[in-house]
Amino acid sequence: MAYEHILFTEADGVATLTINRPERMNALHVGVIAEMIHAVDTIRDGVSDARVLVMTGTGRAFCSGADLAGGGAGGGGERTSGPVDAGKVLETHFNPLLERLFALPVPFITAVNGAAAGAGCSYALAGDIVVAAKSAYFLQAFVNIGLVPDVGSTWMLPRLAGKARAQAMMMLGERVPAETAEDWGMIYKAVDDAELMTTVNAIAAKMAKGPTRAYTLIRQGLRDSLDKTLTEALMVERRNQLHAGRSADFGEGVAAFLQKRPAAFTGK
Structure with missing residues (x-):
């Protein structure tokens, strides 16, 4: 499959999936998710020899969530003036990707290089090991547009940060800086921006040679x-x-x- 919206490389047992829509802060629509699912399935199905998966983003964002301008919250690219089933695309694309990431037969590391908002927050926190640049932040943005948290965030966040902090994140819609996320136990480590990929690559290389x-x-x-x-x-x-x-x-x-x-x- 030729990828249009992501980069997918493999070297020395480490597969790296990079969301590559910097002009849209790596926002997601069904086309992006379909490519991500395909890449993850190559690891799941043994097509790839990778023993670790790293996920990151291009530019200043890890992932800004659903591409509202491109139909990401409605299930397709079409624009409509009527009511939208904002949950349809969860069932067909966003949730299947999350479940695949959780079920991977190899470790999964996320390198959070910038904003991780909405669905992007969920995918970032789904990593077995989450390393974030100090300039990065995590945002439950749903309430700001009248939606509810999804893509597993109501399951993950209370377990990572505790109910009180998770509920405040979801109801106030405020950014949580990477260093705060580390203090709260949401992520493994916050590092200087210039050290992000060096740190992640070292962890990935170690795990690619592990059990x-x-x-x-x-x-x-x-x-x-x-x-x-x-x-x-x-x-x-x-x-x-x-x-x-x-x-x-x-x-x-x-x-x-x-x-x-x-x-x-x-x-x-």
Whole structure:
């Protein structure tokens, strides 16, 4: 597939998906989302050999959310004077992309280079590891246009920042600077703008050589445990440890430990 709205590259086990609409602050419409889904599916389906996915944006924004001028909130590019089903495009495009990102068989890192608003805020915070430039900010912009938070933000934000902060973000529609997001526990780290990609690339390179199956079980296990009792979470951990213990990477990890050498993980 030839991409018009994104850049998708792969090198040394790291796939990088860059939303490439800087003139629209990387705003999303169904065409952009379709390309993103296609790129993510190449990793999910094993077409790509990537063992890590990095997502970022071109220019001064990570992603400004739905492209209101281009029909991003209405499900298509058509303009209409009548009522719009603003939830239709969630069902057909935005939500399927989020669920694919959560279900990836490899770690997912977001490099938040600028504004992350609306749906862009959700995709940014969906990363297993979120690194943001200090000039970046997170914004739940929906209330400013009379809509409600979507693309998983009502599920993610209370778990990341707590109910009080999440509710204030959603109801006041105010920017949360990257350093505040770090203080709140929403993201892993805020770094100087010039250091963003250096930091992210170093993390991605490390994880591309790590125990991929264990990473997958960790990311799934953490999310599962958020909605379970302690007893249920213990059962999930036990099941995941069974699968991790059967991996070749576990055997290599133990051998490397005993031989006092770096492990050479293969992701298998």
